[in-house]
Amino acid sequence: MDWKTRLERLDRRIIFLVIFFAVLMPLFFPLGLSITPGPEATAFHAAIEALQPGDAVYLAADYDPGSLPELQPMLEAAIEQLCKKDVRIIAGSLWPACPPLVNRAFTQIAEGRFQKVYGTDYVNLGFKEGREVVMNQLGQSIRGVYPVDSAGAPIGDMPVMSGVDSYADIKLIVNVSAGYPGTKEWVQQVRSRYSIPIVAGCTAVSAPEYFPYFQSGQLSGLLGGLAGAAEYEVLVSGSGPAAKKMDAQSLGHIVIIGFILLGNLIYFLRSREGSVA
Amino acid sequence: MPELVGNTLAGLLTLAIFSFLYKDNVVYKFAEHLFVGLAAGYYVAFQYRTVFQPNLWDRLVAGDIVSFIPLALAILLFTRMLPSGQWLSRWPMGAMIGAYAGLQLIGFLQGDLIAQVQANILSVNTGSWVTNVNNFLLIVGVLTTLVYFFFSTEHKGAVGALSKAGIYFLMISFGASYGFTVMARMSLLIGRLEFLFGDWLHLL
Amino acid sequence: MRREIPLFLTIFFGCMMVIGFFVPHPIVNEARSRVEEWTIILAAAAVVLGVANVARIHMHKISRRDRDFQYSFPLLFALFLMILLGIVPKDWITSMGFPAGGTDEGSPFDWLYNNAYVPMQGTMFALLAFYIASAAFRAFRIRTVEAALLAITAVLVMIGRVPVGGSISNWFNGLIHLDLWTLPEIQQWIMDIPNLAAKRAILIGAALGAIATSLKIILGIERSAIGGD
Known part of the structure; x- marks a missing residue:
């Protein structure tokens, strides 16, 4: 058996091992590659920078643990920048598995690092079923949709909600989204109808689809996947959990490119031998 | 102590799912079914705590009689599980389908169709040749891709050439999507490895 | 009754959403708001119906001793455990010595979410x-x-x-002493021009399709989902 046949019949578990070690090694031995923020991440950062202290922001967190490594760093960095800007954060979710992840980020960043007070500086309204219907209802009355927060406490008396009951009182929507319902629906239902600016952080899988929204101005900023999160972290604080993973990400990509090239090299050589139809 | 137990459970369940990479096995199937049960139970509990209790039950208790309408419709939905009388479930189904169709109609019309067509009306005389070329490519790219999706005319001659150009634009966009998909999948793997070797085994 | 009422409800709910958009009168807004509140409750009930169906299928599987029926036990156990932990009064849970009850942070429900749900879903995607x-x-x-x-x-x-x-581009440009387009710049151009053009065309095409389908539903032409032809 020649080397081409051996490679063609390579057990897929060997490929699995190669990718496993390629991704694992940089976690132990970081390469320290530098990250340069792109225009989408820079615009995302600038949109939040333009806010004034006391402004109210709606943080729409629409994802679940399946996208945690990509999106949690975005959420954390966004909360960090919002806390630095001293704005009020009102968080809600259309994905049932998201509210505990939002709580985790609030506890860690808003409370832990910025000593922000729950109910005064930020609130987690939690999950609400209804997708696009909820998006529209929030434009009528936030209290109507969310009489209570994620822990069951009435939101009406919370200082963070004072003077805020619909999109008219919100300066910016920060959306972190893993799919449906998410960025696309926020743009379709809320951006067009209520003319409220939206910035979005989304999974890498869905990011290419949202470039037209960014170019058209329907999105004021866009973060795509772990790379987008890392670029944003660099802008907010110089580094962060996503930025630290970018070395592993880089090596993973190089291995995949290597596999594509190797697979095609064998295919090309076989074609020349005339053994491929 | 609960954190150690929790991390150990999380670590073992992570390994149970990863065991599928070797081959399908009993441990994986157990974990897979456990996950489906947990997720389904989680959703129901959350619907109760976040919708039924605050938006329905509390309002009924407060004397909001109109809330009996969604309650009745919601109950009718469950006739779907009965041996007879399933047709009653079409009432709430009809209401839901109508509501979402109405919202989608407006959303796609205003958010996608009008806004995207408007955004593609670009100048090719901006004073910067780079912008001119890019804008020209955007206009040509959108139009030729739309021609490719237009199946009412046979793709021959000029239409065929335009549709061929559209395919090239589409292929580039699929390549970009593939590249981004690889990025997403790698990120998720990095996340799990970081948990296994960092949070659980404390090796990182 | 079997066809007319679902059709009426479809048209009524659909039209309310559309009219609410074009007529921002307080009375219309109030009516639309009500309809939306009801839809939220119905959507939640639909999720419960779906889960009830999953439970029924697995109970049947066990009763018929179907292939791999053993795995239905952990599924049903986890399902009912999560529901129970999530919906029983919070003070029942706290009276047992747990820091929180219901779905709150620190509750057993939350513990299972963090240590079983999160790792398993994350790994499946990984x-x-x-x-x-x-x-x-x-x-x-x-x-x-x-x-x-x-x-x-x-x-x-x-x-x-x-x-x-x-890094590769900077190294290469340094090697040949030229200021060529870097790989990140080429990538950015691909995303901003050819990728964007095709994605925009797909958005426009999909929007036309979705608008046509929604119109057919609201006008009562498309009835398959509510039991019509």
Whole structure:
């Protein structure tokens, strides 16, 4: 058996091992590659920078643990920048598995690092079923949709909600989204109808689809996947959990490119031998 | 102590799912079914705590009689599980389908169709040749891709050439999507490895 | 009754959403708001119905001793355990010595979410990294011009989107003492021009399709979902 046949019949578990070690090694031995923020991440950062202290922001967190490594760093960095800007954060979710992840980020960043007070500086309204219907209802009355927060406490008396009951009182929507319902629906239902600016952080899988929204101005900023999160972290604080993973990400990509090239090299050589139809 | 137990459970369940990479096995199937049960139970509990209790039950208790309408419709939905009388479930189904169709109609019309067509009306005389070329490519790219999706005319001659150009634009966009998909999948793997070797085994 | 009422409800709910958009009168807004509140409750009930169906299927599986029926036990156990922990009064849970009850942070429900739900779902998605690597080696064959375009774009985006792309370009530009386009710049151009053009065309095409379908539903032409022809 020649080397081409051996490679063609390579057990897929060997490929699995190669990718496993390629991704694992940089976690132990970081390469320290530098990250340069792109225009989408820079615009995302600038949109939040333009806010004034006391402004109210709606943080729409629409994802679940399946996208945690990509999106949690975005959420954390966004909360960090919002806390630095001293704005009020009102968080809600259309994905049932998201509210505990939002709580985790609030506890860690808003409370832990910025000593922000729950109910005064930020609130987690939690999950609400209804997708696009909820998006529209929030434009009528936030209290109507969310009489209570994620822990069951009435939101009406919370200082963070004072003077805020619909999109008219919100300066910016920060959306972190893993799919449906998410960025696309926020743009379709809320951006067009209520003319409220939206910035979005989304999974890498869905990011290419949202470039037209960014170019058209329907999105004021866009973060795509772990790379987008890392670029944003660099802008907010110089580094962060996503930025630290970018070395592993880089090596993973190089291995995949290597596999594509190797697979095609064998295919090309076989074609020349005339053994491929 | 609960954190150690929790991390150990999380670590073992992570390994149970990863065991599928070797081959399908009993441990994986157990974990897979456990996950489906947990997720389904989680959703129901959350619907109760976040919708039924605050938006329905509390309002009924407060004397909001109109809330009996969604309650009745919601109950009718469950006739779907009965041996007879399933047709009653079409009432709430009809209401839901109508509501979402109405919202989608407006959303796609205003958010996608009008806004995207408007955004593609670009100048090719901006004073910067780079912008001119890019804008020209955007206009040509959108139009030729739309021609490719237009199946009412046979793709021959000029239409065929335009549709061929559209395919090239589409292929580039699929390549970009593939590249981004690889990025997403790698990120998720990095996340799990970081948990296994960092949070659980404390090796990182 | 069987056809007319579902059809009426479809048209009524659909029209309320559309009218609410074009007529921002307080009375219309109030009516639309009510209809939306009801839809939220119905959507939640639909999720419960779906889960009830899953439970029923697995109970049948056990009662009929179908293939792999043993796995239905952990599924049903986890399902009912989560529901029970989530919906029983919070003070019942706290009276047992737990820091919180219901779905709150620190409750047993939350503990199971953090230590079972999160790792399992995360790992299931992480499995795809291995299969995408395997597919890249075995199935990604450049046989045509179209496939070549796809492959070249994929490689440029993959390398240009991560920090290593910038490092390679800087090293190469330094080597030849020229200021050529860097890989991140090429990647950015691909995303902003040809990718954007095709994605925009797909958005426009899909929007036309969705608008047509929604109109057919609201006007009562498309009735298959509510039991019509």
